[in-house]
Amino acid sequence: MRGCWELGGTLTMETGRPITVVSGRDNSLSGVNFDRPDVNGSPQLPTDRSRGELIDRYFRTEVFSANLPGRYGNARRGILSSQGAFGWDISTSKSFRIKESHSLQFRWDAFNVINRPNLRGPNSTLVSPAFGRIQSAGGGRVMQVSLKYAF
DSSP, X not given: XXXXXXXXXXXXXXXXXXEOOBOSSOTTOSSSOOOOOEEOSOOOOOSOSOHHHHHHOSSOGGGEEOOOTTSOOOOOTTXXXXXXXXXXXXXXXXXXXXXXXXXXXXXXXXESTTOOOOBOOBOOBTTSTTTTOBOOBOOOOEEEEEEEEEO
C-alpha cells in the first residue's frame, strides 16, 4: 500500500440563530416561567461595531421592561439574531504498509484552523445582571496528531 498524502477538510458557515428575550420571572402567573417582557422600540444596534462593543452590549437593553403582573409581554419570539459562525477544519494523513496485512497511518488534524472567534448569543434574560452581554465563544484553534496501527 504505497499511498499518497490525503488531504481533507470541512468548511462550516452558519447564519445567526434566533434569540428570544425572556423576563426571567413568572409575572403572567402561568406557572411556566418563560414570560417574554414588553418591548418599546427596536432592540437592534449596528453590527459594524468593534468586537468589544458587541460583547459588552449586543442589543439595546433599555427598550425591554418586565411584563405587568397577570399579563404576557409583547416581545415576540426570536426578536433578535445571534452572529453567524464560520469554521474551517483540515486534516492530512498518510498510510504506510508494514507487512501484508499491517499498516500504520499518520494523521494531523486542525480544527478552526483560521482561529476565528465565533461569538455565542448574548444573555437574553431580563433580570440577569449580564443581560445583553455575550459571555462565551466557540473554541480556538486545536491541533492533534495521531498514529493508527491497523492489522
